Amino acid sequence: MYIYLPIAEQPINAFIVLGIGWLVGIIMGMVGIGGGFLLTPLMIFFGIPSPVAVASVANQLVAPSVSGVLSHWKSGNVDFKMGTILLVGGVIGSSIGVLIFNILDAIGQLDLVIKLSYVVFLGIIGSLMFIESLKLIIQTKRGKATRGKLHQHNWLHGLPFKTRFRKSKLYISIILPLIIGVIVGILAALMGIGGGFIIVPAMIYLLGMPTSLVIGTSLFQIIFVAANTTILQASQNQTVDIFLALILLIGSVIGVQIGSRFSNLMKGEHLRLFLSLIILIVGFKLIFDLVTIPLDIFSISII
Amino acid sequence: MRTVIKNILLIIIIALNSFKVFAKDNLVTDLSESTVEISSTFSGADILLFGAYDGQKNDDIIVIVSGQKGNIKVDKKEKKFGIWMITESIKFSNIPKYYYIASNRKIEEITNKTEIKKRKLDLNSFELKDNKIDYDNLDKKWYEALKRNMKKKQFWKIEENSIKLNKNTLFRKTLSLPSNVSTGMYKVKILHYRKGNLISQEESKIKIDKTGISANIYNFAQNFSAIYGIIAVIIALFFGWFTNFIFRRI
Numbered sequence: 375m376y377i378y379l380p381i382a383e384q385p386i387n388a389f390i391v392l393g394i395g396w397l398v399g400i401i402m403g404m405v406g407i408g409g410g411f412l413l414t415p416l417m418i419f420f421g422i423p424s425p426v427a428v429a430s431v432a433n434q435l436v437a438p439s440v441s442g443v444l445s446h447w448k449s450g451n452v453d454f455k456m457g458t459i460l461l462v463g464g465v466i467g468s469s470i471g472v473l474i475f476n477i478l479d480a481i482g483q484l485d486l487v488i489k490l491s492y493v494v495f496l497g498i499i500g501s502l503m504f505i506e507s508l509k510l511i512i513q514t515k516r517g518k519a520t521r522g523k524l525h526q527h528n529w530l531h532g533l534p535f536k537t538r539f540r541k542s543k544l545y546i547s548i549i550l551p552l553i554i555g556v557i558v559g560i561l562a563a564l565m566g567i568g569g570g571f572i573i574v575p576a577m578i579y580l581l582g583m584p585t586s587l588v589i590g591t592s593l594f595q596i597i598f599v600a601a602n603t604t605i606l607q608a609s610q611n612q613t614v615d616i617f618l619a620l621i622l623l624i625g626s627v628i629g630v631q632i633g634s635r636f637s638n639l640m641k642g643e644h645l646r647l648f649l650s651l652i653i654l655i656v657g658f659k660l661i662f663d664l665v666t667i668p669l670d671i672f673s674i675s676i677i
Numbered sequence: 678m679r680t681v682i683k684n685i686l687l688i689i690i691i692a693l694n695s696f697k698v699f700a701k702d703n704l705v706t707d708l709s710e711s712t713v714e715i716s717s718t719f720s721g722a723d724i725l726l727f728g729a730y731d732g733q734k735n736d737d738i739i740v741i742v743s744g745q746k747g748n749i750k751v752d753k754k755e756k757k758f759g760i761w762m763i764t765e766s767i768k769f770s771n772i773p774k775y776y777y778i779a780s781n782r783k784i785e786e787i788t789n790k791t792e793i794k795k796r797k798l799d800l801n802s803f804e805l806k807d808n809k810i811d812y813d814n815l816d817k818k819w820y821e822a823l824k825r826n827m828k829k830k831q832f833w834k835i836e837e838n839s840i841k842l843n844k845n846t847l848f849r850k851t852l853s854l855p856s857n858v859s860t861g862m863y864k865v866k867i868l869h870y871r872k873g874n875l876i877s878q879e880e881s882k883i884k885i886d887k888t889g890i891s892a893n894i895y896n897f898a899q900n901f902s903a904i905y906g907i908i909a910v911i912i913a914l915f916f917g918w919f920t921n922f923i924f925r926r927i
Contacts, residue, residue, distance in 0.1 A: 376720050378720070378856075378891050379891070380890075380891035380892070380894040380895040380898070381894075381895065381898055383857060383895075384856065384857050385720045385856050385857075433909050433910070433913055434913060435913075436910055436913035436914055436917060437913040437914070437916040437917035437920070438917065439917065440913070440914055440917025440918055440921070441916075441917040441918070441920045441921040441924075444917075444918065444921040445921060445925075482752070482763055482766060483762070483763065486760075486762050486763070490760075597914075597917075600913075601910040601913075601914075604906050604909050604910050604913075605903065605906035605907055605909075605910060606906070607906070608898065608902050608903065608905050608906025608909060609902040609903040609905075609906050610902075612898050612899060612902055614898070614905070614906060614909050616894060616898075616905075616908075616909050616912070617891070617894070619909060619912075619913065620912065620916075623913055623916055623917075624916065627916060627917065627920040628920070630920075631920060631924040664760040664761060665759055665760055665761070666761075667756075667761070668754055668761055670822070670825065670826065670829075671753060671754045671755070671761070672751055672752065672753055672754075672818075672819075672822030672823075672825070672826060673751075673752050673754070673826065674749055674750065674751050674752070674822070674823060674826040674827065674830075675749070675750050675752070676747060676748070676749050676750075676774055676859065677747070677748045677749065677750050677768075
């Protein structure tokens with residue numbers, strides 16, 4: 375069934391997009407990470423203009439985050455105080471991100487920067503995840519799984535504006551979570567991602583938060599970052615395609631629920647190895663498109 | 678991939694013999710102004726143009742369909758630091774976003790170069806005007822790139838030898854509009870040539886308009902963009918809550 379996307383201004387096969395959202399949702403649910411970084415490049419491969427893909431994926435991101443927070447909240451796994459500081463940073467960051475987005479659009483390099491950012495991030499995340507999961511698989515085979523110290527004290531704990539986070543059992547400066555929030559916000563606006571793969575390790579290793587609280591808290595802040603990005607992109611660039619976002623989110627929220635139910639079917643490290651391969655393939659495809667000579671070195675856009 | 682979902686009849690009746698008031702070679706037309714609606718299931722449209730003309734042996738018919746004029750940017754990519762990036766752009770102003778020419782035989786055989794230029798019977802005769810750009814001294818490759826890409830997207834098209842003439846009185850031609858065709862008033866011109874001279878012409882209009890839910894969404898997103906963004910967020914919030922609500926019960 376073809377649906378004419380009102381903002382992307384092109385028809386699209388709704389079932390295929392729904393299916394992509396669903397599959398990415400399953401992966402999200404099984405591994406427990408956001409799927410924005412897969413959805414956006416897949417939509418670009420599908421022919422959606424990259425600014426529309428980024429903004430619409432940011433829009434759809436609100437839904438799985440809400441649904442995730444609600445279940446984590448029920449189990450008491452959200453640190454709202456930490457989340458609030460992160461989201462303040464996130465809202466500032468996403469506003470900066472949309473500004474950068476506008477500047478890049480004005481100089482005509484937006485498409486390139488979006489693709490390049492994806493190449494860099496997918497490359498880093500994919501290889502890190504690949505190495506880490508491979509190490510784990512080898513270690514489990516040898517039967518000696520080791521784990522580093524979770525909470526280490528370093529110079530970051532010497533920063534001013536210290537405050538107590540009762541839930542996370544932390545007494546740290548608010549500057550660090552604020553900065554983390556800003557970075558994640560910029561990424562959300564520029565790339566249409568929740569930034570879970572950055573914020574989660576940052577919260578564990580930099581802030582020293584208990585692992586159980588990390589996902590719920592990061593999802594809590596992503597809701598606001600994604601919402602702010604959506605509103606800013608819609609009001610400044612008119613790039614949010616509500617149809618595209620809706621099709622993707624219906625697919626992904628169902629996928630997430632199914633995925634999270636089956637997450638114990640496969641071993642975590644095997645799943646992560648599989649995901650890292652997908653990420654690397656998507657990244658390679660993006661690089662390939664950027665370095666191979668285009669069919670026509672000229673392109674047109676009707677303005 | 679492209680399915681035809683709309684068939685619109687544009688009936689053009691030219692120079693019926695029964696119209697005695699007119700001299701023999703004049704054209705009389707009866708047009709039905711048509712509207713092509715781009716709805717949420719739009720995937721292109723086929724428009725059937727047909728009509729009758731008072732012709733003689735070896736007469737020719739040319740049909741021109743032209744869309745709204747606008748600006749088209751041509752970007753040139755070059756390899757820099759190993760990747761292909763846009764390094765130069767040229768804007769063409771006041772150029773038709775849609776242009777279609779069909780004829781019963783090669784246009785060069787129908788009429789002479791001056792007439793082709795005057796009536797814009799090819800894709801090289803548009804008047805380019807822009808205060809900032811000197812198109813006359815611009816490298817030809819830019820316009821060629823524009824033409825090539827517009828043809829590839831099917832926004833510009835020439836179909837010579839495609840109009841079927843029947844007994845020097847009837848002609849018909851199907852016009853296929855691509856799914857991402859731009860909106861606006863389209864001019865349809867029918868030119869009747871005899872021995873290279875234009876002996877009569879008729880003009881009509883097709884309105885291409887966005888309708889239905891996708892048009893409303895588009896307009897809303899343009900005019901009330903902040904509210905549109907807020908609604909987009911509320912919808913996503915609702916769906917997030919709703920799925921949690923549903924799946925908690927399963």
